[in-house]
Structures are given as structure tokens and as C-alpha cells.
Amino acid sequence: MIDLSTLDAYGTLTEPTTLTIQRLLPGPIERGWAYLTESDLRRQWMASGDMEMKVGATFELVWRNHELTDPPGERPEGFSPEHRMQSRIVDLDPPHKLTITWGVSGEVAFELEPRGEKMLLTVTHRRIPDRDILLKVSAGWHAHLDILVARVSNTEPAPFWENWSRLHAEYARRLPA
Template identity: 60%
Template sequence: MTELAGMHAFGELIEPATLKIERLLPGPVERVWSYLTESDLRRKWLASGTMEMKPGAPFELVWRNDELTDPPGKRPENFPQEHRMQSRVIEVDPLRRLVFSWGERGQVSFTLEPRGGEVLMTVIHRRISDRTNEIMIGAGWHMHLEVLAAALSGGRTEPFWDGWARLRKEYERRLPA
């Protein structure tokens, strides 16, 4: 694994309000795609929500981060047990690229690139509202992708909320003010 795509590589701002984070994941690409697009598999690392793989199709993401790791760690007081967000599919290129809206303002793209028996996943989150959200979103994607890597490899990761809190401090330090 390269440092850039290593399991602990940090996201970076590639332009104002745009975060990019990469992970080299265990393949094959069909398996990674299914963890990205199928609600029952996506809920194991990010959020549930049935998506119709068609541009323009609306869907709802439902986060239950307490269920991602056992134990879940200490959830911050201002975070609910469940969070819901309305989204819309923007682009679908099966096994290669998925783009959807992030609520009303943002957009997230996932690009998958086979690399031998592994898959390079590039996540780009656009139109992040402010630095506070850049830090929270950076830590969130980082931790969610660690949970995905553990799910794909059959491994374990630290408790979700403990990892998120640790990463939030690190993104506070790393992202420019």
C-alpha cells in the first residue's frame, strides 16, 4: 500500500470546500461496489437507504453509528442515535463511479479503480459549508472508511465514536484555518 492510499491516510482539501480521501481496499471491485450501493451492506460501514441506481432517483440515508462497531464508543452529546438525510442519485457508472447529493447543498462522489486484487476508492465531498463541517466531515469519512476496510478484510477497528473524536482533533490540526 502507498502512504496516499494507506488505511490511515488523511483526507485533504483539494480546493475550497472540497475534501478528498482515498483508501486502498480489499477487492474485487464488484464486492466494494456492493458495499457502496446495497443498503444492507452500506449500513455496516456508513448508512442504510435503498438507492435506485438511476440519475435523479431520490433516496434517504439513515445513520446509526452506534451499530457500526462493538462497542460503539462514547457518542458525543449533541449527536442523536439516528440521523436521516434526503439525497438524490446524480451519476451512476456501475463498478466505477457513484455520485449523489449530500442533503440540499453538498455532493459526494465515489470512484473505484481496480488495482490487482485491491480497489482504490476515491471519495470527494464537495460544497462543505464551513471549516467546522470540514473537520467533522473529514473525521467522519475517515472513520467510516476504516470501518469499511475492516468489514471488507474481516478485521476490526477501534470503537466508532472514540475513533471519530480522535480523528476530529487530528483534522482540526491538519486542515487549514
Template identity: 60%
Template sequence: MTDTMTLDAYGRLIEPATLKIQRLLPGPIDRVWAYLTDGELRRQWLASGVMGSKPGTSFEFVWRNDELTDPPGQRPAHMPEEHRMTCTILEFEAPHRLVISWGEKQTGQVDFSLEEQGDKVMLTIIHRRVPDRNVLLNVSSGWHAHLDILAARLAGTTPAPHWDHWVSLRKEYEQRLPA
């Protein structure tokens, strides 16, 4: 069992183009699974979008990060108010594993796995085939910030303003991840 005091909230490279990030979250596992797969619950921490459960099925993520926290913080000028991306379900094993393509061209892949640890749930995200350093810094800080919001939602607490947190994390990841 992982001790919450020793779990590092930061993502780390496990291969040159593969990021792994984990969070120990309040359970039960079915509740955390719902926050991954139900578009209305997922909208509260990541992106909306109706998702099926059959491998091979496409779905759309719709990010509206200004709506994640109140206040949202200062959105960087280069970031849009809304971002859309079509993904495909590659594996769906409720409530333990979800694997999706990252984008229509399936150039990237994201693996979500859930493991019960007492009354908590370890969520592990592995984002594979990140194409370059800029994208790596964006997805590292993005997953980190979004998971912090998820943890707050599950714990019933108020998350930090999303954009301010993301900007701060991106600077930290610039130092943490090798160039």
C-alpha cells in the same frame, strides 16, 4: 499503482470547500461497489437506505453510528442516536462511479469512484461544497472513520470503536486542515 505503504489515509483539501479522501481496499471491485450501493452492506460501515440506480432518484441515508462497532465507543453528547438525510443520485456508472447530492437541497455533492489496482480497489471520495469549517471537520473525520470501518469489514478484521475513533480523528483534522 499506489503503494499501500505511501497512501495517506487522511483526507485533504483539494479546493477550499472540497475534501478528497482515498482508501486502497481488498477487492474485487464488484464487492466494494456493493458496499457502496446495497443498503444492508452500506449499513455495516456508513448508513442504511435503499438506493436505486437511476440518476434523478432520491433515497434516504439513515445513520445509526452506535450500531457500527461493538463496542460503539462514547457518542458525543451533541450527536444524535440516529440521523437521516435525503440525497439524490446524480450519476450511477456501475461499478466505477457514483455521484450523489449531499442533502435534499443539493448544496453539497459526493463523488465515489472505484479503480481496480491488481487484486485491490482504490476508492476515492470527493466531497464538494462543504459549507463551513465545522462541517468540514465533521465530514473529514466522519469519512475517515467510516472508511476505516469499511476497510476492516472488507478485510475481515474488527474495527476500532467508532465514536472514540471519530472524536480522536476530529481533533487531528482540527490540526491538519487550515482554519
């Protein structure tokens, strides 16, 4: 059992190419599930895209990070206003687990566990191909989860791109080269 009093907001490498990051969120678990699976709610913290809830179903995620916060902050060089990614559901156990493909080689699992009136969200991103992408996805998951926490807590999130840039530098210090 995870000691929730020591839960760190930063992701950790649980294997050389696997990042795991957790957040304790207000419950109930069905609310968290809705924020993971319903396009209109997911777009408020990460990316839109309708999903058919069955293993093998394909879908497209569409990121528009400049729409996540007001103001959005200054977008770093190399990022476009919109990013699209084809994905597929590879594991599904509503409302506890959703695993999807990530690009052509990666995979992301979202797991929700009830913790009294709260829920523990664990995001595990597997098969990250190199350090540059590791730093981008580490900062990305952290920044997106910060927005999710703000949304479900009815608070205003920090500007997305400023938070992402700060986190990218912090992960460069924290994660081994």
C-alpha cells in the same frame, strides 16, 4: 497515476471546500460497488438506505453510528442516535462511479478503480459550507472508511465514536483554519 505506496489515510483539501480521501481495499471492484450501493452492506460501515440505481433517483440515508461497532464508544455531545438525510443520485457509472447529493448543497462522489487484486476507493465531498462541518465530515468519512476497511478485511474495527473524536481533533490540527 497515484503512488499507492504513499497513500495517506487522511483526507486532504483538494479545493477550499472539497475534501478527498482514499482507501486501498481488497477486490474485486464489484464487491466494493456492493458496499457502496446495497443498503444491507452499506449500513455495516456507514448508513442504510435503499437506492434505485438510476440518475435522478431519490433515497434516504439513515445513520445509526452506535450500531457500527461493539462497543460503539461514547457519542459526542450534539449527535443523536439516528440521523437521516435525503439524497439523490446525480451520476452513475457502475461499478466505477456513484455521485450523490449531500444535504441541500453538497455532493459526494465515490470512485472505484481496479488496482490488480485490490481496488482504490476515492471519496470526494464537494461544497462543504464551513470549517465546523469540514471537521465533522473529515472525521466522519475517515472513521466510516476505517470501518469499511475492517469489514472487507474481516477484522474488528475500533469503537466508532472514540475513533471519530480522535480524528476530529487530528483534522482540526491538519486542515487550515
